[in-house]
Amino acid sequence: MAAKKSPKPNIADDSIWVLGTHMTRFGRYPDKDSVDLASTSAIAALQDGGVTIHDMDVLAAGCLLGQGGMAQRIQKQIGQTGIPAYNVTNACATGATAIRTVFLHISAGEADMGIAVGVEQMGKMGLLGGAGSKKEKKVFEPGGRYGAVTGIDGYLGTEGMPGVFAQAGMEYAHDHSGVDFEQFARVAYKNHLHSTLNPLAQYRKDFSMEEIMGAPTMSYPNTLLMCCPTGDGAAAAVLVSGERLKSMPRRVQKRAVKISASVLTSDPYTEASQVQPDVNTLTRNAAAQAYEKAGVAPEDLDLVELHDCFATAELIHYDNLGLCERGGAGDFIDSGAPFRDGRTPVNVSGGLISKGHPIGATGVANIFEVTTHLRGEAGDRQINGAKVGLAHVIGLGSACGIHILEKAA
Amino acid sequence: MVSPTPSAQVPLVDYLRIGARPYLRAHECTSCGARFFDRRVACASCGKQEFRNARVKNSGHVKAFSIVHRAAPGIPAPYVSAVVETIDGTTVRSNIVNCDATPEAVSLGMSVKLTTYPIGTDDDGTEAIAFGYEPS
Ligand SMILES: [Zn+2]
Numbered sequence: 001m002a003a004k005k006s007p008k009p010n011i012a013d014d015s016i017w018v019l020g021t022h023m024t025r026f027g028r029y030p031d032k033d034s035v036d037l038a039s040t041s042a043i044a045a046l047q048d049g050g051v052t053i054h055d056m057d058v059l060a061a062g063c064l065l066g067q068g069g070m071a072q073r074i075q076k077q078i079g080q081t082g083i084p085a086y087n088v089t090n091a092c093a094t095g096a097t098a099i100r101t102v103f104l105h106i107s108a109g110e111a112d113m114g115i116a117v118g119v120e121q122m123g124k125m126g127l128l129g130g131a132g133s134k135k136e137k138k139v140f141e142p143g144g145r146y147g148a149v150t151g152i153d154g155y156l157g158t159e160g161m162p163g164v165f166a167q168a169g170m171e172y173a174h175d176h177s178g179v180d181f182e183q184f185a186r187v188a189y190k191n192h193l194h195s196t197l198n199p200l201a202q203y204r205k206d207f208s209m210e211e212i213m214g215a216p217t218m219s220y221p222n223t224l225l226m227c228c229p230t231g232d233g234a235a236a237a238v239l240v241s242g243e244r245l246k247s248m249p250r251r252v253q254k255r256a257v258k259i260s261a262s263v264l265t266s267d268p269y270t271e272a273s274q275v276q277p278d279v280n281t282l283t284r285n286a287a288a289q290a291y292e293k294a295g296v297a298p299e300d301l302d303l304v305e306l307h308d309c310f311a312t313a314e315l316i317h318y319d320n321l322g323l324c325e326r327g328g329a330g331d332f333i334d335s336g337a338p339f340r341d342g343r344t345p346v347n348v349s350g351g352l353i354s355k356g357h358p359i360g361a362t363g364v365a366n367i368f369e370v371t372t373h374l375r376g377e378a379g380d381r382q383i384n385g386a387k388v389g390l391a392h393v394i395g396l397g398s399a400c401g402i403h404i405l406e407k408a409a
Numbered sequence: 410m411v412s413p414t415p416s417a418q419v420p421l422v423d424y425l426r427i428g429a430r431p432y433l434r435a436h437e438c439t440s441c442g443a444r445f446f447d448r449r450v451a452c453a454s455c456g457k458q459e460f461r462n463a464r465v466k467n468s469g470h471v472k473a474f475s476i477v478h479r480a481a482p483g484i485p486a487p488y489v490s491a492v493v494e495t496i497d498g499t500t501v502r503s504n505i506v507n508c509d510a511t512p513e514a515v516s517l518g519m520s521v522k523l524t525t526y527p528i529g530t531d532d533d534g535t536e537a538i539a540f541g542y543e544p545s
Contacts, residue, residue, distance in 0.1 A: 008463070010496055011516050033456060057504075083457070087539055119534050138531055139531050139532060139533060139535075140419045140531045140535050140537050142419070142422075142423055145447040145448045145459070146422045146423065146424065146446060146447050146448075147422055147423025147424070148421060148422045149420075149422075149449075149537050150421065150528075150529075150537060151481065152421065152422060153481045154477070154481045154483075154484030154486075154488065154504075154510045155421060155504065155528060155539045156421070156422065156502055156503050156504065156539065157490040157491060157492070157502035157504060158477045158480075159481075159491035160477065160479065160480075160481070161476045161477075162477075162479065163475040163490050166475035167473040167474065167475050167490065167491070167492055168473070169493065170473040170474055170475060170517065171472055171473035173517060174471075174472055174473060174517040174518065190512070202427075216478070217487075218478060218479045219475040219476065219478065219479065219490070220475055220476035220477075220478070220479045220512055221475075264487045269443070269453045269454040270499055271443065271498070271499075272446070272492070272494075272500040274500065274501065275446070275492065275501060275502040276444055276445070276473070276499050276502055277491045286444075291457070296473070305412070396450065
């Protein structure tokens, strides 16, 4: 329409961008293995960016379970080009750590382009960490770092994920009165509702508040419908340096999404975290670093994909990520703010609760989701006019990854 | 309620001290005062390597809890899992016992105190003793 070329986007040489990305639908793939899923997603992400494996200078693969060596097994399917390949595990932050590995390689000047792939094949494992414990010995002999004579899970509190995250939510309720079961349930209501618009989600069914609150209790207050399922899936992202992106066609530049912040934290010492993982402090630390690096405030975010492994987790991360006032997470969900038509849409993909949580894929799939919205390519679930988004994951142990993404100028 | 022969009893974990007045023993950093229940190499708070044994107070309150319905194999469910803060500021993970496993029976901030109970006997006749906290 304009006679002259459109103005060139502002691309700094030392900036880093998402060039191409893809995710498989999350779900069950009994006829494929994790190498099939990861390789399929990797090729699709390369095609999305208009590049090939021969353009890649580095590959990082995140896969928490399985036999290991995923990066090289992907290479053997899509191209053994001899580039450095990293195998990454970092609990539920595995995918985000793969992204950050490629990011660091580029920012160190050792690569112009690289690809991060996250994958998991979990099959029907049942709930994440919901079961499994040591078998009772016939002779009580002290062993391990606590000198335990048998498994302690269930005797000295729970080690199951639904219970650990339930307690994290209940601790928030303890510190901030007024937070209750119904507010935790409303988080799950929202994410199930959001997932009905996402063709890539494992489940796409909405549930009433009564159905969610009346579902079988896993670990109070988390009912079955407030817990993420297990599943299979993969996601991939191709990253490129600003310097290299500048040499690419305008149409490619327009779809590129800038990574304004890439942050990884672990849990600093806190007294209580010696017995119960502290999922708050490292998330708050990561958020503070990410906002400062990106020069972005929580109010600037057009969408957030955060780690809702359980409904209780999402609620406390509203506070940890500064999306609400301190102590105000209950009011935040009640106000409708994190619904897709609210002030700060959270988990418009359906989140882990309904989109699914193939562990290694999750932290890459969040990047896919935010990138797709910033490109304006999210179809029915598109958040219109989205310019800035945040992707957050946390793995118990603990590791927290946050990326802030911005639309090309 | 505990068997009368102390020699035939063993604590579930080595930081539980059983006997006439059971208590929890923490490794306390002599430098910064941080407390740990596991075997230590160094302090997670300050990095120093010197520890002393500290006797954790038996009274506290419930800081967080969950009613666990889907339990590990062999564990009776539902049960109450909790994070307890003792009156000397030590955080302990434990079950709440002698209390119904319902959200109505447990409350945040509820006062509790340490108790012990047997959880089973091995093939040599040795009884394992666990600890829990009960409403006080
Ligand atoms: Zn210390």
